[in-house]
Amino acid sequence: MLKNLISELQQYARIGIFGFGVEGKSFYRFAQKYLPNSELVIIDKNHASCDENYLKKLGEVDLILKSPGISLYNLGIDYKAYNFSSTTELLLKHFKNRIIGVTGTKGKSTLVTLIHALLKNAGKKSVLCGNIGTPAFDILEVLDAETTIVMELSSHQLLHSNNSPHIAVLTNLFEEHLDYYRNAQEYYEAKFNIFAHQNENDIFIYNLPQKLAYGYNVYAKALKYKVNFTLQNGFIHKASLQILEKLKDILALDDAVYLQTIQNFQTLPHRLEFVQNIQGVSYINDSISTIPEAAIQAVKVLKNVDTLILGGYDRGVHYEALIDFLLQSEIENIILFSDTGKKIYDALHVKAKHKKLFLFNNLQECVKKAYNISRSIVLFSPAASSFNEYKNFEERGDEFKKIVSSLKG
Template structure:
């Protein structure tokens, strides 16, 4: 794509915004990075973009970079050729609507990276399991090919690696609904939607809009592409009838004529004929939800042409991802588990299901307008005490009491919540951080929250 001399607005800073600005700068665009937070350090942001860009592309290809903070300068609208939205910035802001009304193209960071990059994209979305599946598939592909990049919502912006991609590269990408809102021509060679349950309704407003955003991962795929879907998800089973790509299902509950399924304890890959991949007893990741993540990765890799022996050996060695039902330590007979990535009720249900001891649970955080009924019902006698923090604590407590669960403790800080857990947990119990809420308001992200939990455990 020829960006040279184009005036491009990057809306929102942070890791994605700065990476997008750097890619545009490398390709000759005149970049304006805008952020409404006037307290940011504009000089630092610009210097980092310039330094990164100069290290990745020759000077003759460079454009220019400026940084604008605070109130949006609406006079800029008459100069723009393109706007690139950072994932955290809502696309229905009044100023963005004005851009659309002026026919200024509004892209996301993913669309920009795809337009400028090379190689095949294997893209994964879903409410839960994205990071585990992306990490596993990334490892499979790295054991198969040399030029592999694992990017996206997993913490490494797609735009940050574009300058390093080649025609034979493979990009394994974790896609959020925020990122998929702004795709136009993005076309993965293999896509996957793992599951869909309510999440981010504060951003998407309706479940229908959230589902539509997820399904956009496959909207440009064609008959020689593949789309991997969870057969046990009713929304996705229906969606599979409309997809332009070849649909491959995975299932943890039934045998499939074509796809990947769990037969007892054995993962079977059935394309032309059923081929055993491995037994779940051979995996280092636990729980049905992780077996589903593994099956999705198997289906994607096999559809792309990876030999089954490479898939099998990678599966056996994969140890999971940080902050997802991560065993931290056992202290004084109590097992501590970090599931900070359980940022919505459905993900947190999976954390509870993985526990095999009486559990003291830390819940609560930022309110994404979720319903907590199913999460509370999943306690099923496992949760002996619920310690609540954050903006959602009263809402969750009210739900719990309505459903007959009354062993609730309120805490004013994360540290206090941890202290209460240590106080209530007995030898043979587990303490589980699986909040069912985002971390915002108390932490900058779920990683920081999980790291704090692990630090507190190690200090015991």
């Protein structure tokens, strides 16, 4: 399989690496070793080899490996105008039968971590890669005929893909990343590529309680397993274990291995992560919450939240469901900041006369206010992206934890 991958790439004299981030650098290392006769052209506005006309290089290469972080829509580039591919697409094409792929708006990281642990506990060889952990091309040298590849796949990685993994899992779908796509339909269709190119020998497991208003009709897919499960920001509930149990049966693994996996599972950071208890008040970091539905689920899981901190980058996602939920909830204090915080505040302050609403400039001010008014649980579940103020949700969550740690107990 590796031989076939190298053989395919050797036909290209000049290969462009469009976006020199984690995946771009991973491919660069691979190409230096296995493609000595191919010229590598870095196409990245932030790289020293490029100037403001860096996009002209797209027309000067034979193949372009595009980073998932680059939105062609925002750049006004037609995908069909150039010979685009990606490391994800190449891995799916050449290693399909070894791959268990997981996508969905929420729950991906928790689920792939569980699957990887399940295989390890069963004594199977497994590598975890993709949108979590190791870049796809960094694992190629450790693969053998017995190794299963467990991949977390984002919509950006799946967009335009013409290949699907042997075992595909779709956890759920909600509006997200609308700053990257033309519309929600394109986002959903990107997700559907995880199973759209499967054949009669493949397996598709999904959790969609009802038909979507538009997009690929998963209900027309003949070979699938439908389960009703939810992965709520890293907490394992009985319903969420259906997916792992289904995989256990498909892979013919022992029940004891399954039980060992769920008993030893450690919640991932920034997913309803307990930070500290200060004067009887628990502070919970749920920075992974980048959409309204995630914040709603977090409140439902914890049940006794009296202070909720919300806000982040506005990507055009609709907040009506969250606003309605907050109006009907028992949350006493709603503390808001940043772009979406202002949007939610404007919608709530005329309706929520029984709520205490606060709007601040930054997260530090929010946490300090929460410290002064909270009695049970302070939940930081932003319901929005972090990209206007932070590098990613991890950096945002780390700052929340740092601020909490500085509070006087």
